[in-house]
Amino acid sequence: MLQTKPLSPGFGLEASDVDTAKPLSDTAFGEIERTFFQGQVLVLRAQSLTPAQYVAFARRFGPPEPHVIDQFHHPADPNILILSNRKKDGQPVGLADAGTYFHTDYSYLQVPARATMLYSIEVPKSGGNTLFANQYAAYDGLGDAMKQEIASLVAIHHYGNRKEMNDASRIAASPLTPEQKAKMPLITHPLVRTHPVTGRKALYAVSGSSYGIVGMPENEAVALLDELAAHATQPKYLLSYAYRVGDIVIWDNASLLHSATLTDPNDPRTLWRITIKEPSAKLDALDVLASTFAPGAM
Numbered sequence: 001m002l003q004t005k006p007l008s009p010g011f012g013l014e015a016s017d018v019d020t021a022k023p024l025s026d027t028a029f030g031e032i033e034r035t036f037f038q039g040q041v042l043v044l045r046a047q048s049l050t051p052a053q054y055v056a057f058a059r060r061f062g063p064p065e066p067h068v069i070d071q072f073h074h075p076a077d078p079n080i081l082i083l084s085n086r087k088k089d090g091q092p093v094g095l096a097d098a099g100t101y102f103h104t105d106y107s108y109l110q111v112p113a114r115a116t117m118l119y120s121i122e123v124p125k126s127g128g129n130t131l132f133a134n135q136y137a138a139y140d141g142l143g144d145a146m147k148q149e150i151a152s153l154v155a156i157h158h159y160g161n162r163k164e165m166n167d168a169s170r171i172a173a174s175p176l177t178p179e180q181k182a183k184m185p186l187i188t189h190p191l192v193r194t195h196p197v198t199g200r201k202a203l204y205a206v207s208g209s210s211y212g213i214v215g216m217p218e219n220e221a222v223a224l225l226d227e228l229a230a231h232a233t234q235p236k237y238l239l240s241y242a243y244r245v246g247d248i249v250i251w252d253n254a255s256l257l258h259s260a261t262l263t264d265p266n267d268p269r270t271l272w273r274i275t276i277k278e279p280s281a282k283l284d285a286l287d288v289l290a291s292t293f294a295p296g297a298m
Contacts, residue, residue: 002031004039008239011134013039020047020057020248029060036061036115037197040255041132041239044248047119051076054119054248054272061115061250062279065106068159068180069095074272083118084270085263094270101161102133102233102257103208105275108159110187113253114196115276120247122270124263130249132239133257135202138232139192142203153191155225156212157205162225188214191228195254196278202255203232232257243271 004013013035024032036042049057055077058064064079072095074080084094099105106113118130139147191213193204207229213221241249251258263269 002035004035007041007043007241010137010237010239011039012041012043012132012239012241014043014045016045018044020044021049021053024060033061036250037252040134040252041241042250043241044250045244046246047248048246049119051080051272055079055274058117058274058276062276064274065109065113065277067273067275070180079274081273082270083273084122085265086268086270096265097262098260098273099258100260100262101163101208102131102229102259103161104205104257105253106277107189107205107253108157108187108209109277111277112189113275114278115250116253117274117276118243118249119272120243120245120249121272122268123243123245124267124269126267127261127263128269129240129242129261131259131261132241132251133233134237134239134255135204135232135257136200136255137237139201139203141237142231150191150224150228153216154188154214155191155205155210156214157187157189157209158211160209160211162208162211162222193254198255200255203228204254205257206232207257
């Protein structure tokens, strides 16, 4: 049985007895997957993986989706995005400031992200934490009137950071080339999303790439999104995670916002990121998994 301990009183679990470099039986992986959905953030300590092993493990959760910023794809596999502040011959080897504002990965895509995984290769002497905001708890913490107001609203998404339009800012979304921008159309998602596995309601991507609400004047929509984002990122909903070398950190994009924290550009940091989309081909398996989250099942 998987041995875990909580990362915080509200959510997050750490497991130290898993070796993802070894083949995992369906039963063993099923336990990891259930623990992941239970904890929302799951940390697997002391891993040692090749790129191929890392991608193979990620595929157990669903189909990886290469990031639109293709210049920092790992040379061994484009499903891995290199996050790093290191340079080689004066050129960056990875994406230096990845999402230093609260957002949900791939909410700007029609098929959103299920999970994001970071494999910690190199840890800075200080900083570099990821902040997670529990969007189950944030939704549950809304008043009944607000829940009713937003129940059927649909948000408009595109790549970027609603709060910072200056591409030169360190808290802006990483800038895209014109060719990359052309791949990013406007997308819509419900403001309140029912989790595809657990069935719980959560606020969805109210910070980051949400720029408007269908059928609502822009100023009213942005004001409502800003109000919800301020509520959803209160300290009582947050978990701050500090990486160790060898950590794999997996988080649930359907129930969380997250934010990277800025680090000293001269303090080396490297992670490998894989983002996994919702796997529509696994619906039957999801139905079985979701039954474990039914009332009385946990």
